[in-house]
Amino acid sequence: MKVWRTRVIALIIMLLVAYVFLQALPPRGSVERGQIVSYCTGDATGDGTAELLAISGRGKLESGERHGQFLLICDASAENDIASLGYIPPEKIRSRIDLSSIMPLKVQLGDVNGDGVNEVAICVYKTAEFHPVMAKRPFFFDLVEGNLIPVWLGSRLSRPFDDYILYDINADSVDEIVAIERLEDDRRVIAVYNWRGFGFEMLTQSVAFDGDIVFDVQKTEVEGINVFYSSNRELSKLCFRLNGDNLFYSAINIEEG
Numbered sequence: 136m137k138v139w140r141t142r143v144i145a146l147i148i149m150l151l152v153a154y155v156f157l158q159a160l161p162p163r164g165s166v167e168r169g170q171i172v173s174y175c176t177g178d179a180t181g182d183g184t185a186e187l188l189a190i191s192g193r194g195k196l197e198s199g200e201r202h203g204q205f206l207l208i209c210d211a212s213a214e215n216d217i218a219s220l221g222y223i224p225p226e227k228i229r230s231r232i233d234l235s236s237i238m239p240l241k242v243q244l245g246d247v248n249g250d251g252v253n254e255v256a257i258c259v260y261k262t263a264e265f266h267p268v269m270a271k272r273p274f275f276f277d278l279v280e281g282n283l284i285p286v287w288l289g290s291r292l293s294r295p296f297d298d299y300i301l302y303d304i305n306a307d308s309v310d311e312i313v314a315i316e317r318l319e320d321d322r323r324v325i326a327v328y329n330w331r332g333f334g335f336e337m338l339t340q341s342v343a344f345d346g347d348i349v350f351d352v353q354k355t356e357v358e359g360i361n362v363f364y365s366s367n368r369e370l371s372k373l374c375f376r377l378n379g380d381n382l383f384y385s386a387i388n389i390e391e392g
């Protein structure tokens with residue numbers, strides 16, 4: 136009798152452990168944090184409510200940079216789920232667009248043409264008709280009824296770029312493209328582009344830098360384009376601002392840790 140009681144208690148404990156374990160697993164159809172390559176939130180459709188846009192997938196470029204396969208259109212509240220649960224639950228995913236043929240690396244929202252509605256900016260990795268090598272290219276779409284409608288599928292900017300953000304640097308309520316570009320001698324410049332109705336035209340660019348530049352992705356109180364610059368094992372933070380048509384920067388040294 137005693138043996139049976141012990142076995143029953145052991146079985147109940149095992150079932151409880153299994154139940155707790157299954158509860159902790161993401162439900163079927165959810166997208167885990169590790170599968171999210173890039174995401175942003177904002178009003179992607181111009182209806183006054185925010186969405187969360189995410190690129191999901193497990194691809195990797197030769198450089199080690201991650202790329203995805205899908206663009207997910209989700210409820211904006213999915214941002215909290217990514218932080219608290221570690222995944223986007225299936226009921227928050229409204230649609231899933233297959234972009235595997237253009238290898239998406241990054242998704243951003245910004246109004247680059249000044250019509251008051253955000254465009255969906257997707258950095259893709261692909262060849263172009265007149266530039267048949269694999270490279271990062273800036274694509275812009277409108278999101279209409281769950282479909283991506285091309286606005287401008289750029290084959291390139293002025294030079295190969297490492298990364299770009301959308302930022303209204305001249306405070307005219309229209310976002311500019313701000314790109315970290317590579318010169319032929321491998322130095323970097325920050326270049327700013329404006330929409331001109333048929334494409335983007337360079338507004339201004341910075342001096343050239345001997346070293347690596349990456350955007351500071353933390354939202355900071357400092358107005359301007361904030362980047363980290365590392366050169367000769369020294370790390371500094373640079374903040375770029377426009378003065379007239381010229382791009383100036385101030386620098387703060389940071390202890391490299």
Ligand SMILES: [Ca+2]
Binds near residue numbers: 247250251254
């Ligand atoms: Ca727009």
Ligand SMILES: [Ca+2]
Binds near residue numbers: 303308310311
């Ligand atoms: Ca602007």
